[in-house]
Amino acid sequence: MAVYTHVSDEALAAFLAEYDLGNALSFKGIAEGVENSNYFLETSKGRFILTLFEKRVKADDLPFFIGVKQHLAAKGYPCPEPIMGKDGKALRTLEGRDAVITSFLEGLSPRRPNVVQCRGLGEGLARMHVALADFGMTRENALGPASWPRLWEGRAANADALLHGLAGRIESDIAAIAKADPDSLPLPRGTIHADLFPDNAFFLGDDFSGAIDFYFACTDALAYDLAVCLNAWAFEDGAAGEAAGLQFNFSKGAALIAGYESVRPLEPAEREALPILARGAALRFFLTRLVDWTDTPEGALVRPKNPLEYAGRLSFHRKVTSAAGYGG
Ligand SMILES: Nc1ncnc2c1ncn2[C@@H]1O[C@H](COP(=O)(O)OP(=O)(O)O)[C@@H](O)[C@H]1O
Numbered sequence: 001m002a003v004y005t006h007v008s009d010e011a012l013a014a015f016l017a018e019y020d021l022g023n024a025l026s027f028k029g030i031a032e033g034v035e036n037s038n039y040f041l042e043t044s045k046g047r048f049i050l051t052l053f054e055k056r057v058k059a060d061d062l063p064f065f066i067g068v069k070q071h072l073a074a075k076g077y078p079c080p081e082p083i084m085g086k087d088g089k090a091l092r093t094l095e096g097r098d099a100v101i102t103s104f105l106e107g108l109s110p111r112r113p114n115v116v117q118c119r120g121l122g123e124g125l126a127r128m129h130v131a132l133a134d135f136g137m138t139r140e141n142a143l144g145p146a147s148w149p150r151l152w153e154g155r156a157a158n159a160d161a162l163l164h165g166l167a168g169r170i171e172s173d174i175a176a177i178a179k180a181d182p183d184s185l186p187l188p189r190g191t192i193h194a195d196l197f198p199d200n201a202f203f204l205g206d207d208f209s210g211a212i213d214f215y216f217a218c219t220d221a222l223a224y225d226l227a228v229c230l231n232a233w234a235f236e237d238g239a240a241g242e243a244a245g246l247q248f249n250f251s252k253g254a255a256l257i258a259g260y261e262s263v264r265p266l267e268p269a270e271r272e273a274l275p276i277l278a279r280g281a282a283l284r285f286f287l288t289r290l291v292d293w294t295d296t297p298e299g300a301l302v303r304p305k306n307p308l309e310y311a312g313r314l315s316f317h318r319k320v321t322s323a324a325g326y327g328g
């Protein structure tokens, strides 16, 4: 359930008066999502999404996130386009929160992506990287390797409570990635989405129809974005335990990489780095999930995601030595 902030009728009417969008015909909270409050808004001018930013998104980062979407939309890339108010500004305040209206994007998020959708997603990701190549703003990846020791601190017992012996393996992963120092590798860098999971990608049938939720976007290695997607799209059934039931689907991995390369071929250094980047991406999602898992009180509105799904992916990545291990 992701409606944390209630918007009164009066506040909505006053807010909409600052736009050239007409009056609200329909206004409903959206249950999906975990970070922000999202509302579906329909006016005489069309369908929109109203987002109120909650605590986890830093106000200072909002101009970057809005800039990314404006840049993509201006290039015709399918993503939520920030709508300007009469004053020419996209960002304003509603019910004490920073808030933005964006265009509504058509499509459905695949529950269980198929091989054709994986290929479309790979193409869509590469098109995004190409469209953002001349985007002028930068933002450091706040969840890169430098942040992991802080996320991990004091959580070893929580990891072992999830699965006996897991803490030691996570500590080895953190050490191995620190040693490989992926941030120092000579990889092409640029603006990346950094969280393009199936719930953040839309499809019409098997055709990629766009990407949403740019609130982890940052400046980092382009191949790291592909590594995030390999983790999120090409594994199947990992909820039960560290590796129990978890399978890497090579057809999906190969389709994702081939789709990506049909738009932007990988450089040899990117292929070589793929195993360490994929391991790092799995560790990043394991750690943020572990933090949410241990910090979310019982009975909270949002159910935290299971960290063990990403512990299972880490077991797989530890054994991969080349891009071929992912079907590339
Ligand atoms: N531009 C959009 N067009 C259509 N639906 C959207 C759009 N933005 C968000 N949504 C809907 O709202 C949900 C939550 O959005 P998301 O950005 O993932 O939230 P959060 O950042 O809180 O996780 C999505 O799953 C989708 O159903």
Ligand SMILES: N[C@@H](CCOP(=O)(O)O)C(=O)O
Residues within 6 Å of the ligand: 033, 034, 035, 195, 197, 199, 200, 213, 285, 288, 289, 305
């Ligand atoms: N994709 C992350 C969680 C971030 O949630 P989102 O709804 O903002 O995409 C994960 O699966 O751990």
